[in-house]
Amino acid sequence: MKILFRGLVPICRKEALHIVRDPGTLFFALLIPMLQLFLFGFAVDTNIRQIATVVLDESHTQESRQLIQRFAASDVFAIKGEAGSRDGLYDVIRSGKARVGIRIPYDYARQLQNGGTATVLVLVDGSDSTVAAQAVSTSTGVALQQSLAQVLPTGNMPVEVRPAVLYNPSTRSANFFVPGLVGILLQVMTILLIALSLVREREHGTLEQLIMTPVAPLGLMLGKMIPYGVMAFAELCAILLVMRVVFLVPIHGSILMLLLLSLPFLLTVLGLGLVISTRARTQAEAFQLAMGTILPSVFLSGYIFLIENMPPFFRAVSSIIPTTYYIRILRGIILRGAGFTDLWREATVLTVMGCAAILLAARQFVKQGAQ
């Protein structure tokens, strides 16, 4: 045991000195994730409201004005003005001034009165698929409501759905996105700090010196991981505090369990940072490699896009990304109040990944020492 981790304590102490001696790096390492949390936490809102809409009302009747009123009342559409002609309607959408165009035909009121089908054209700009989907479904809903009001003058609906949204009742985007963001920010900061610390030793030639000493590879690796792990853990606490206090995301589960189940993730990202540091010759290279881990973690971890909707290949990729599991832990505990019995699998996967990464880094390190 002692031989396996030889050098751990002095390396740990030295690394802590490096951190304290360089307050600039310390400050930015802790501050930048915090700034990003504020920036992205406020910017990201996937609930689509107030889509710019223009109307071409050829009917000019009480009925057509009532329909426009219903569109406006939905909060999804914001009526920005009227188009003069059919071509004008297309022009406005093409130029990007509006995303939705509604044309109510001249015979709209007549068709309603005669019991025929009044056709309303809704033009939707499909360049943003979420906006388009929201516009289509809401306009269909508006038409349905209007039709029902027409055939059921009493106003009593035969069937009514009462949706009860559990765990995030107001369906606030922040509640969904900020917990995921915690994982992403923690990952970037931790990987970068530890990878740079080891590559710096390579650049300065101190690594060459260290491999000539009896320091064991695992002693070196863990000696680096402990101080940076402590730093990352402190940052996690700070980020969670901001999430709770500033973004008002309630934590439904146990905070203690959340912190405890964050440890396997920290282990994994620290290990990942070490693996990167064995590949990189220069700090710039390490920086690029660390940045390279961000995009997959953002797009394939379920942070933004549903994993269930991905093609099988990307679902497989997402299952080897550590962030996938940590985001499940974060959302599980924060949003649904899940506990250890729900999340032990995720924690186990992360622990295994972390240990594998550390062993891989140690092995790689021994091999390189020989060159």
Added chain:
Amino acid sequence: MAEAITADRLTIRFGSFTAVNDVSFAVPAGEIFGFLGPNGSGKTTIIRALCGLLRPSEGGGTILGMDIRKDAPEIKRHVGYMSQKFGLYEDLTVGENIAFYAGVYGIRGAAAEARKREVLELTGIEHYLDRRAAQLSGGWKQRLALACAIIHSPQVVFLDEPTAGIDPVARRALWDLLFRLSGEGVTFFVTTHYMDEAERCGRVGYIYMSRLVALGTVPELQRLPLANPPGTTRVQIAIANPSTVLESLRRMPGVREATIFGQFIHALVDSDQLPALKAGLPQGQIEPITPSLEDVFVTLTTRIMETAQ
């Protein structure tokens, strides 16, 4: 135990490239052994193999009687290493650097304090105890690096180009320190490009194209047949404006090598052409000399290249 370091037909290959080819030597305890050779000739690779970091492809070696193939962890505890890059943490103070390496070698408590005081006294760096390594001059950095390299009282110390880029006064101070330690029985294995440093060593090995091509004391090397080919004489030519004469001298028959040493030209000349040379340079004073170490290595290198072709 007489031999501190031995290499026995040591061969190291990286894929198809042979970095060290059939190298054998033995360094007795307390000797300062100089190791010379061009960059990339295999000097650092040999050090790494002797420290147990690299498994030899063939052959082997020992450090203080320990097998470099089997006893690598034990060897590391008894060997000191200092590289050209010094391996110091610039943001740590002198004291912290020494304390770190003491910790790494497992020296703790009172023993660490006592040993720290010893190396501080030995290297004379105690006045700078609280100064950051980054703020030290090259010479002091070098002494600190040595202090760190010997903190665990190693009996064998490898110095890989320890004086590159250091001023002459600091270099001399370091060599004084090495002699003092070698007097106490520490064995040094020093690689260098400086001939004056090589001449301070007890014995010198010269490695060229992965092979150890010469080994011995400086006088032995100067008498080496390969460096003094039969039928040739090495001469020193005292002449005004040697640089203007050099080119024409090189074109004269029987002149194998010619190079300028200050006010003189050193040349390797076919002995039977010597009278002709004297006749050709009436204004010059020509007298035979023993070759300098540099002469020896240059002649060796050209001879090897000639036979290789």
